[in-house]
Amino acid sequence: MRRFLDYYRQFEALAPEEVSRELRERRDEQRARAVTEQPVLDLASPAWHEPPHAEIVNAATFALRRAVNAYTDAGDLAGTLAARHGVEPGRVVAGHGAGELLRAACQAILAGAGGEVPIAWPGWGHLPRLVGEAGGRPVGVPLGRDGAADPASLAAAAGPRTRAVALASPNDPTGGTVDAAAIRRLARELPAGTWILLDAALADFDTAGGDLAALTSELDRLLVFRSFSKAHAMAGFRAGYAVGPLGEQELLARLAPTLGVSAPAQAGMAWATANVARHLPRRRALAAAQRERLAAALAGSQLAFPAGTGPLVWLSSAAHTGAELAAHLAARRIFVTPGSAWGDDRHVRVALRGAEATDRLAAALRDLPD
Amino acid sequence: MPRNDPTDTGGLFIGRRPGTAPLRYRAAPERAGERRRRADAALAALVLALETLVCLSLWGPQPVAWLWIGSQVDYRTGSISLALLVTFAGMLATLMLTLALAARMDRAWRILRRAAGHEQQQGSLSRIFAVTAIVVLVAFSFWFAIIEGPAPSLAPR
Numbered sequence: 001m002r003r004f005l006d007y008y009r010q011f012e013a014l015a016p017e018e019v020s021r022e023l024r025e026r027r028d029e030q031r032a033r034a035v036t037e038q039p040v041l042d043l044a045s046p047a048w049h050e051p052p053h054a055e056i057v058n059a060a061t062f063a064l065r066r067a068v069n070a071y072t073d074a075g076d077l078a079g080t081l082a083a084r085h086g087v088e089p090g091r092v093v094a095g096h097g098a099g100e101l102l103r104a105a106c107q108a109i110l111a112g113a114g115g116e117v118p119i120a121w122p123g124w125g126h127l128p129r130l131v132g133e134a135g136g137r138p139v140g141v142p143l144g145r146d147g148a149a150d151p152a153s154l155a156a157a158a159g160p161r162t163r164a165v166a167l168a169s170p171n172d173p174t175g176g177t178v179d180a181a182a183i184r185r186l187a188r189e190l191p192a193g194t195w196i197l198l199d200a201a202l203a204d205f206d207t208a209g210g211d212l213a214a215l216t217s218e219l220d221r222l223l224v225f226r227s228f229s230k231a232h233a234m235a236g237f238r239a240g241y242a243v244g245p246l247g248e249q250e251l252l253a254r255l256a257p258t259l260g261v262s263a264p265a266q267a268g269m270a271w272a273t274a275n276v277a278r279h280l281p282r283r284r285a286l287a288a289a290q291r292e293r294l295a296a297a298l299a300g301s302q303l304a305f306p307a308g309t310g311p312l313v314w315l316s317s318a319a320h321t322g323a324e325l326a327a328h329l330a331a332r333r334i335f336v337t338p339g340s341a342w343g344d345d346r347h348v349r350v351a352l353r354g355a356e357a358t359d360r361l362a363a364a365l366r367d368l369p370d
Numbered sequence: 371m372p373r374n375d376p377t378d379t380g381g382l383f384i385g386r387r388p389g390t391a392p393l394r395y396r397a398a399p400e401r402a403g404e405r406r407r408r409a410d411a412a413l414a415a416l417v418l419a420l421e422t423l424v425c426l427s428l429w430g431p432q433p434v435a436w437l438w439i440g441s442q443v444d445y446r447t448g449s450i451s452l453a454l455l456v457t458f459a460g461m462l463a464t465l466m467l468t469l470a471l472a473a474r475m476d477r478a479w480r481i482l483r484r485a486a487g488h489e490q491q492q493g494s495l496s497r498i499f500a501v502t503a504i505v506v507l508v509a510f511s512f513w514f515a516i517i518e519g520p521a522p523s524l525a526p527r
Contacts, residue, residue, distance in 0.1 A: 007402065008481050008485060010395065010397065010399040010400065011395070011485050012395070012481060013395060013484075014394045014395065019391075019394050
């Protein structure tokens, strides 16, 4: 009889409470496991780690829902960008990010003639390749002790074959900045006709240095490149612009993409530029706060980085190589860019995120063996 | 990671509708052969028929039985109040007992149906209860209005 009843008991379905209990136990087990798992912390990418302002996405989405069958007109955007720097709209060229505009500038300036391009180094990692692709020869010029480009060294490196010099402010990877006076001095000391390519992709993090793009009104061989990938958190839009001097419309036209920038990118750039006060101060403050937080956490240790601006930190240790630092952090699932990417074996580049990430980085660095 | 993907609903509308989850057993049942399944199917039909009869008893036999008992109480005690109390309390008590019995039969029916090879999720008690109520109501109305005819004051015999 018991066997007979057991046969039918096996067809009794589990009550919803029992099913839920089983699922809850599985969830608790997964959560418990998640606590012990260390998530990956990517501090290698220089792109901003948060999404862009929601209104930027809205503006881009709105643009996509309009007449995307038509070619775009960059006129309004150029006006908005120019107004931010107090220059004429004809001196502003929107493009697919500062990197593409720098590539176009190298091609335009070096085309046919080649020549040397002294680059404040370590600087933006792709620049030497872009110079080489354009037929030029990149020449690394060491930075000053503060991690910023040294105008005197750049000027000294410029010779008769020099067509342009390149520097960044704030500098990627060190965060060092140059001010308007330094750029003016550099322009004065360079041989006549030499272009200054100023990569200002991180400039939105720097308020102390002033608006270097406005210098194009007084320096006739200055090109300033701005990006939306960093402080505007729009790396996926591939959006940037260049500002050049008066009377160089032909050169500026060669920097522009053949048929302009996409409608969503234009809409996003226009909103971001017209509303900088709504979204940049918070990120600027966050980057500065994390720099200070990391500096405070590393005070008294063998680790140090130049005081600078922005979310990128050029970290070194008195007792470890950059490769050792990167390997030590990677073992704790924190990924940074080894300095070997710039030919430097003493440093690593760290892209700062929020306070939690900074604390985890600091804790991992404190575990470094002597 | 940026989370501005418009298709990312945060979990809303993902998964099945409530009450449509497949049956979950404590362990995968070991099913018997075809003959046993056919016998289980026949047994399930029998249980369903009994369940229907039990439900039907709620609408006729049980109230009539309690009215008879109430009349006996009235006859023996001479108290109409006590008779009414016994009738209603008794009807309520047997209603509860009948429903408890029907619920057990319904559970047995579900298990037999599953043993017979059907994915039987729900019982049939609520449907039987509703259908028997409607059938009895229709039958009573037919008897009252057609067979028995209107009240004598309206259509004296």
